[in-house]
Amino acid sequence: MNEHWQAIWLTLKLAGTTTALLLLIATPLAWWLARSRHWLSQPIAAIVAMPLVLPPTVLGFYLLLLLGPDGPIGALTKSLGLGYLPFTFGGLVLASVVYSLPFAVQPLQNAFNAVPERMLEVAATLRASPWDRFISVALPLARPGFLTAAVLAFAHTVGEFGVVLMIGGNIPGETRVLSVAIYDQVETLQYANAHWLSAGLVGFSFVVLLSLYLINGRANSSAVRP
Secondary structure, three states: OHHHHHHHHHHHHHHHHHHHHHHHHHHHHHHHHHHOOOOOHHHHHHHHHHHHOOOHHHHHHHHHHHHOOOOHHHHHHHHOOOOOOOOOHHHHHHHHHHHHHHHHHHHHHHHHHOOOHHHHHHHHHOOOOHHHHHHHHHHHHOHHHHHHHHHHHHHHHHOOOHHHHHHHOOOOOOOOOHHHHHHHHHHOOOHHHHHHHHHHHHHHHHHHHHHHHHHHHHHHHHHHOO
């Protein structure tokens, strides 16, 4: 049972770290995608969305090559004294950020697209800098998008399996997250333990979906309120 709690704690730690990093990375990227008319915006949007359609094992395989001893990122981390990231918690974080990126970028991009252009123009006439317009106008109006992005990114990271198994393996206390622990219990015919862990994920999924519906419902109510 102690190993199960280790897997739960490691999963929550991974999801929390990944969500924080995703919000930092996705916010400027989503703002640029929402505001830019550069020809590169569509190819970059397609690259960001690729984890939505790629099998997790494919993404995990290529990340494993890139992060390994023969990969460019692996060579870089080795030269920086960080070692190789596969089969470490750092590798899990990097893989999770890549795999969950569209779940953070797309809600934020939609929220930024919904910011009225007129309000930004009025702020500009008041001599607000682009940074001031972003902080004072865009961010407050996009708050529901941040909540949705955070919930989706956290939940998606909790439910990861293929990518984390390819990058992290199944090392107890190090890389064995909850989804891998369930798989391990099923393989060893420990169905009672698998049921206990799986039921927890089912309940968690329900809470996540209910939270999203409540967030969107409140946002829609605020939008139509006179």
